[in-house]
Amino acid sequence: MSSVSNVTIAQALADFVAERQGIWAIKTYHNYRHTFKCFQEFIDPWKPIADMTRKDIIQFLNSPNIQRMAPRTQKKLIALLRVFFEWCVDIHEPRLLEHNPARNVRVAGIQEREKPDFTPEQVLEIVDAHPQPFQDMVYIYVKTALRPGELLEPKEHDGLWQPPRFNRESLRLHIPQSKTDVCRTVPIDGNHGGRLVETLLRHCNESMQIVFQGFNGDDLRVEFRNVKKRLRLPMWLHLHDLRKVGGQEHYDAGGDPLATMNFLGHKRLQTTMTYIRAKEATVRQAVEAMRY
Known part of the structure; x- marks a missing residue:
């Protein structure tokens, strides 16, 4: 890794995109490329990233090309910038933007944290010390x-679903795919994009979405309770009725979603369990997947 004084925007961006190319959808990868192609029109790509100022970011966001974008695209672009600066802080050096006002672009409430740098022995020690939480985190x-916008439906009930396997020698997580039956291999040494071990140690409240299928409210209630019991984690779970506007309005007004479903008399309920960080695009995809 280059020293802090020599890390340029171009180098950081190249590392940033290369790390995510293997685990993110190609569409998202191209979004990054397009975003920072615009980015480089206003900020010198060979400028040391530690010298980037908040003024540079504001100038970029107020540029004519950005202002002509649709509001949703602007929102996505700002989110990409936040991720990029967080990545620079975490991956290159925690002190990289220590005295840089540009770090204010980061998501409010996220505190500084050092880059995880676990040795193989430490990873195994962490896993062995937290066997059940580790399985829950898996x-x-x-x-x-893991790939934004992708829905991985729980398939335990069909008898074909195989649980993820953890290889203690290679420190890799092998995740069978529900559609292709090909394993996705994810290193968990703490320095990969997913950072499973860091998440295990730090917190469990990450964005999650699971699609449930039930024939009535009672079936859904049982399945919901079983999931909470199996995970045994402090999660803010909500059941959203995404197929009926009236049910959604009732839920937004503070109504019990399960009671709402029974009240509406659904014969076949298809709902989504998610928490507050679920992305709008993911919810839209869930709605599309739920249509007959």
Whole structure:
């Protein structure tokens, strides 16, 4: 890794995109390329990233090309910038933007944290010390936005679903795919994009979305309770009725979603369990997947 004084925007961006190219959807990869192609029109790509100022970011966001974008695209672009600066802080050096006002672009409430640098022995020690939480985190990791916008439906009930396997020698997580039956291999040494071990140690409240299918409210209630019991984690879970506007309005007004479903008399309920960080695009995809 280059020293802090020599890390340029271009170098950081190249590392940033290369790390995510293997685990993110190609569409997202191209979004990054397009975003920072615009980015470089206003900021010198060979400028040391530690010298980037908040003024540079504001100038970029107020540029004519950005202002002509649709509001949703602007929102996505700002989110990409936040991720990029967080990545620079975490991957290159925690002190990289220590005295740089540009770090204010980061998501409010996220505190500084040092880059995880676990040795193989430390990883195994952490896993062995937290066997059940580790298994729960593996389950959540499979269901989270490992690839943004992708829905991984729970298939335990069909008898064909195989749980993820953890290889203690290579420190890799092998996750079978629900559609292709090809394993996705994810290193968990703490320095990969997913950072399963860091998440295990730090917190469990990451974005998650699981699609449930039930014939009535009672079936859904039982399945919901079983999932909470299996995970045994402090999660803010909500059941959203995404197929009926009236049910959604009732839920937004503070109504019990299960009671709402029974009240509406659904014969076949298809709902989504998600928490507050679920992305709008993911919810839209869930709605599309739920249509007959």
